[in-house]
Amino acid sequence: MALAIATTFAMCLWIVLWALGIGGFDGLLLSAMIVLIVGGIRSLGQYLPGAGGRRGPGRANAPEGGW
Numbered sequence: 616m617a618l619a620i621a622t623t624f625a626m627c628l629w630i631v632l633w634a635l636g637i638g639g640f641d642g643l644l645l646s647a648m649i650v651l652i653v654g655g656i657r658s659l660g661q662y663l664p665g666a667g668g669r670r671g672p673g674r675a676n677a678p679e680g681g682w
Contacts, residue, residue, distance in 0.1 A: 621653035 625646035632642035660666055 618650070618654055618657055622650050625649040 628649070629639075629642040629646040632645070633639045
């Protein structure tokens with residue numbers, strides 16, 4: 616969901632910057648940078664400590680992965 620919000624924000628920012636006279640390509644580069652940073656943070660977030668998912672009270676001894 617964060618990637619969709621960041622992409623929407625970046626495209627709106629690109630249109631606004633283009634309307635204000637900033638070059639279309641410069642605004643597009645800024646938009647692409649925002650989307651790439653959010654995508655990188657999102658994809659690398661799974662390797663952070665504590666990102667293994669939430670465990671509820673019934674999942675204390677559940678095996679990892681699988682069905």
